[in-house]
Amino acid sequence: MSGAILPLLVVLLLVAAFMRGDFALTLVYMVIGGLVAGLWWARRALAQVETRRHFNTHAFLGEKIKINLSVKNKGWLPLPWLELRDSLPVALAGPHSFQTVTNLGSRSDANFEYSVEASKRGYYPIGPLAISTGDILGLGESLRAENQADHVVVYPKIIPFTSVEIPSYSPHGTLRHALPLFEDPTRVFGKRAYISGDSLRRIDWKSSASVGQLQVRLFEPSIALETFVVLNLNADDYYYRSRIDSMELAIVIAASISNWIIGKKQIVGMLVNGHDPLGTNSQPQAIPPRKGKLHLMRLLETLARSEVIDNSALVPLIQQQRHQLAWGTTLIVITGQAGDDLLDELYQARRAGQNAILILAGRSASDETVMRRAKIFDIPVFPIITERDLKIWMQASKHV
Amino acid sequence: MNQSSNFNMTGNEKAFRFISYTLVFLMMACFAMTIGILIQNAIPGWSSDIIAGITLFIVIDRLYTYKRMKFLIPFSREWALTLGAQWVVIVLFTKTLLSFANGPDSLIGDISSFTRGHLANLFNLEFVVTLSLAFLVWYVSGQFLGLLDEIGLDQKSALHEASTLVQKDILPAHQRLVNLTLQVGIGLVIMTVVTRVNLNAMLDQLDGSFTGLSRFSGAETGALFYFIFGFALFCLSRLISLQTRWNQEHILVASNNMARQWGMYSAFFLLILIVVVGFLSSGNNLGLFSLLGILFDFLIRTLFFIGQLIFFLLSLIFSIPFILLGLNTPFRYILPHTPTPLPPELLAESALPTNNPMLALIRSILLWGALLVIVGFSVARFVRQHGGLQATFRKIPIANWLFFVWQWLSKNADKTRRTLSRAIVDAWQSIVSRPDGKRLFPRPDWINLRSLEPRRQIYFFYLAMIRRGNEQGVERKPSQTPSEYAVTLESTLPSVNEDVHLITEAFVKARYSPRKINSEEANLVRAAWKRVQRALQMPRKPNRNQAKTKSEQ
Numbered sequence: 001m002s003g004a005i006l007p008l009l010v011v012l013l014l015v016a017a018f019m020r021g022d023f024a025l026t027l028v029y030m031v032i033g034g035l036v037a038g039l040w041w042a043r044r045a046l047a048q049v050e051t052r053r054h055f056n057t058h059a060f061l062g063e064k065i066k067i068n069l070s071v072k073n074k075g076w077l078p079l080p081w082l083e084l085r086d087s088l089p090v091a092l093a094g095p096h097s098f099q100t101v102t103n104l105g106s107r108s109d110a111n112f113e114y115s116v117e118a119s120k121r122g123y124y125p126i127g128p129l130a131i132s133t134g135d136i137l138g139l140g141e142s143l144r145a146e147n148q149a150d151h152v153v154v155y156p157k158i159i160p161f162t163s164v165e166i167p168s169y170s171p172h173g174t175l176r177h178a179l180p181l182f183e184d185p186t187r188v189f190g191k192r193a194y195i196s197g198d199s200l201r202r203i204d205w206k207s208s209a210s211v212g213q214l215q216v217r218l219f220e221p222s223i224a225l226e227t228f229v230v231l232n233l234n235a236d237d238y239y240y241r242s243r244i245d246s247m248e249l250a251i252v253i254a255a256s257i258s259n260w261i262i263g264k265k266q267i268v269g270m271l272v273n274g275h276d277p278l279g280t281n282s283q284p285q286a287i288p289p290r291k292g293k294l295h296l297m298r299l300l301e302t303l304a305r306s307e308v309i310d311n312s313a314l315v316p317l318i319q320q321q322r323h324q325l326a327w328g329t330t331l332i333v334i335t336g337q338a339g340d341d342l343l344d345e346l347y348q349a350r351r352a353g354q355n356a357i358l359i360l361a362g363r364s365a366s367d368e369t370v371m372r373r374a375k376i377f378d379i380p381v382f383p384i385i386t387e388r389d390l391k392i393w394m395q396a397s398k399h400v
Numbered sequence: 401m402n403q404s405s406n407f408n409m410t411g412n413e414k415a416f417r418f419i420s421y422t423l424v425f426l427m428m429a430c431f432a433m434t435i436g437i438l439i440q441n442a443i444p445g446w447s448s449d450i451i452a453g454i455t456l457f458i459v460i461d462r463l464y465t466y467k468r469m470k471f472l473i474p475f476s477r478e479w480a481l482t483l484g485a486q487w488v489v490i491v492l493f494t495k496t497l498l499s500f501a502n503g504p505d506s507l508i509g510d511i512s513s514f515t516r517g518h519l520a521n522l523f524n525l526e527f528v529v530t531l532s533l534a535f536l537v538w539y540v541s542g543q544f545l546g547l548l549d550e551i552g553l554d555q556k557s558a559l560h561e562a563s564t565l566v567q568k569d570i571l572p573a574h575q576r577l578v579n580l581t582l583q584v585g586i587g588l589v590i591m592t593v594v595t596r597v598n599l600n601a602m603l604d605q606l607d608g609s610f611t612g613l614s615r616f617s618g619a620e621t622g623a624l625f626y627f628i629f630g631f632a633l634f635c636l637s638r639l640i641s642l643q644t645r646w647n648q649e650h651i652l653v654a655s656n657n658m659a660r661q662w663g664m665y666s667a668f669f670l671l672i673l674i675v676v677v678g679f680l681s682s683g684n685n686l687g688l689f690s691l692l693g694i695l696f697d698f699l700i701r702t703l704f705f706i707g708q709l710i711f712f713l714l715s716l717i718f719s720i721p722f723i724l725l726g727l728n729t730p731f732r733y734i735l736p737h738t739p740t741p742l743p744p745e746l747l748a749e750s751a752l753p754t755n756n757p758m759l760a761l762i763r764s765i766l767l768w769g770a771l772l773v774i775v776g777f778s779v780a781r782f783v784r785q786h787g788g789l790q791a792t793f794r795k796i797p798i799a800n801w802l803f804f805v806w807q808w809l810s811k812n813a814d815k816t817r818r819t820l821s822r823a824i825v826d827a828w829q830s831i832v833s834r835p836d837g838k839r840l841f842p843r844p845d846w847i848n849l850r851s852l853e854p855r856r857q858i859y860f861f862y863l864a865m866i867r868r869g870n871e872q873g874v875e876r877k878p879s880q881t882p883s884e885y886a887v888t889l890e891s892t893l894p895s896v897n898e899d900v901h902l903i904t905e906a907f908v909k910a911r912y913s914p915r916k917i918n919s920e921e922a923n924l925v926r927a928a929w930k931r932v933q934r935a936l937q938m939p940r941k942p943n944r945n946q947a948k949t950k951s952e953q
Binding site: 003004005007008011012015022023024025026027028029030031033034037038041078080081083089090091099100101102103105110112120122123124125134136137138139240241242244275277307308 | 574575578579582583585586589590592593620623624627628631634635637638641642646649651652653654655657658661662665666669672673674676677678766883887901905908909911912913914915
């Protein structure tokens with residue numbers, strides 16, 4: 001409020017009270033009326049403004065997200081000016097934010113469209129939308145209201161793998177395997193003459209009858225690839241200079257492996273040791289192994305939301321989770337650095353009949369000490385320093 | 401994000417300038433009218449009408465020349481010449497008119513005094529007061545026009561000033577315009593009051609039997625319309641100031657007809673205000689249009705008077721050769737009839753006292769209610785401004801108890817109000833949303849964000865570190881990432897290695913992660929920045945590479 005209004009009103013009231021000045025009273029009404037009516041109008045009109053935002057809440061990397069903002073004045077009072085500022089995440093919109101000014105007549109609406117680019121994985125708030133207006137005389141301060149933010153999920157980058165060397169001890173699956181140990185009786189790929197020592201169960205009696213010689217069925221070996229991806233986003237386990245890049249790489253690896261496994265119609269579960277804004281206690285829950293596209297979307301959404309966490313050890317989480325996994329399950333642990341405790345835990349998993357793979361993401365991936373120790377424990381280690389290193393899984397497979 | 405280009409105000413600039421100049425002229429006309437009436441009442445011997453005409457003429461001159469004069473550099477040669485010439489003309493014009501108002505002989509007498517060097521005779525009280533009023537009007541008009549330009553009437557200079565001046569303690573130009581208008585208004589009200597006092601009667605009856613308070617002097621019209629035009633100017637300057645801010649912040653104006661709609665809303669708002677106020681005041685309600693008529697009548701006649709004056713001066717100049725040759729002049733020096741601010745019949749009509757007791761009661765309730773509110777507001781503000789007073793009050797047991805009672809009452813009242821309003825809103829929503837099963841949009845909450853968010857604070861400290869680093873010779877290359885720059889800075893400032901790392905980490909987190917940043921993190925960064933700042937201020941030994949380069953040189 002202007003500093004001169006009060007002295008003016010005091011002078012006017014004194015004049016009106018002591019000098020019987022009707023004109024002073026008129027001016028008192030005018031000044032107070034102008035001030036009060038202007039502020040009341042602005043407050044009342046702002047309270048009647050309704051805003052809605054429509055957009056796709058999920059997007060893949062590189063997609064353009066169109067946001068439709070509709071602003072409606074539900075009341076009879078018009079709004080001479082209405083300033084709209086929608087806070088947009090820097091990662092999607094850059095330094096810009098949506099800001100515009102309009103005026104709304106009584107019971108009218110306005111629609112705005114703007115877009116952001118899903119250029120970085122994450123769980124981003126769109127908003128809050130700040131709307132402000134003020135009195136027409138400019139005697140009071142601007143009024144401001146804020147509406148809740150909506151959220152958009154940008155899925156992580158997925159690299160299409162063609163082959164990943166993931167060992168499995170689970171027989172009777174759908175994936176072909178080189179070892180005859182995992183022969184699947186439902187996958188007949190040919191017949192041959194009976195040799196002494198062949199199991200009688202393998203004899204194909206119909207063929208034998210037609211050929212006039214004993215024939216045995218040949219089975220294709222196969223495995224079931226039940227996998228559990230463990231992603232470590234604990235800050236201390238990544239080299240601090242390249243922490244952000246390394247973690248993003250780890251997330252890309254986790255997303256791509258999950259995509260590949262689901263593509264193979266196998267089951268995959270996931271445990272992320274990171275911060276999840278929607279998780280219980282801000283931490284994501286372990287996702288049990290399942291198959292199917294819907295399950296993949298759930299995994300990707302968890303990965304999209306996951307952020308770095310401080311002081312959260314991975315080993316106790318694996319210990320806790322390992323006992324709930326089936327025999328023969330392959331544990332794929334993606335981390336920045338691996339200590340002895342982690343290698344020991346993976347060794348224990350191997351001893352318990354589960355497989356373990358260690359994927360080291362980031363600049364410290366080529367740590368010779370870790371490689372040597374993992375070799376002692378017989379745990380396969382894949383050092384992935386940059387995305388280019390993932391080409392090893394984009395080439396034709398030898399075994400799987 | 402895509403956003404199209406910004407709003408263009410140049411289309412409206414001419415219209416805005418015309419309207420605002422007209423409003424300033426009308427406000428100053430009200431001012432001149434009040435001055436004229438005041439002089440007429442206080443010193444009947446003076447040429448009050450001519451003084452009012454002169455002040456109005458100066459306003460017109462100021463409006464006309466302001467745009468050209470504002471580009472002159474103060475105290476420069478050209479500025480001094482232009483201003484000097486303008487004021488010489490004003491002084492001569494004023495003196496000529498005032499002299500001639502007393503007849504041609506008076507003018508000739510003044511000219512002869514001037515030629516004889518008796519300059520002191522020329523500067524009588526009437527002339528000095530008129531010149532002072534002329535300067536006052538000239539100055540106030542200039543202030544109005546200057547503020548309007550600063551608000552954004554001159555968009556180019558307004559935007560330029562906003563980009564070069566970052567002085568947060570200065571009030572916004574619109575606020576200063578409001579203050580100036582109201583301050584001039586206070587002066588006008590006081591002058592109006594003085595015009596209602598019959599000074600001559602008061603001076604004659606100093607024995608205490610004074611009853612010289614007139615009911616209606618006519619200056620009220622000036623004061624009332626000054627405020628009405630002032631409010632109209634507030635509306636316009638508010639739009640201009642908003643548009644300037646939107647241009648500064650590159651905010652897109654989506655509406656094509658905003659200025660037109662604004663004008664319509666302003667006119668509607670002011671009209672309703674005037675009608676309601678006219679009804680409430682009851683003393684002048686029926687005379688509203690009469691008052692408007694008085695003002696415009698005064699204006700038209702004043703303008704006509706100025707036109708006649710110009711014609712008169714021209715005729716005087718053309719007559720000089722005839723006078724010198726001793727011939728009869730073809731022109732007659734008849735000073736035009738000066739405008740009288742208020743016809744007597746209208747005075748009488750407007751001065752009717754109020755007869756309705758109900759309206760009188762409402763008026764007195766409103767008057768004393770407003771007075772109580774203002775006094776209460778002032779006392780509360782005074783106590784708030786003086787923290788010691790509040791503490792002293794708290795020490796008094798009764799005051800303390802009253803304070804707690806007040807707190808309890810206000811808290812409970814607020815709670816009840818919220819519960820009630822929520823219940824009403826919920827009930828209304830359930831009624832409204834029942835047919836289609838939808839819930840209405842939640843009511844927005846009011847917030848006030850003034851301080852920087854923790855995330856922004858971290859940005860600030862990191863950027864401060866880069867800036868101070870640059871000043872100390874540890875420049876950040878455009879190609880360097882925050883981590884790479886941290887390495888460079890750490891090698892230069894090994895003592896605050898950890899702090900540089902902490903600030904960089906926090907910045908990266910704040911910049912690239914949507915995770916919420918709390919104030920504790922910002923405080924940690926602030927502490928780290930202080931240590932880094934101290935280290936940067938300390939004289940440093942050149943590092944190995946720099947020393948090597950220098951020795952090679």
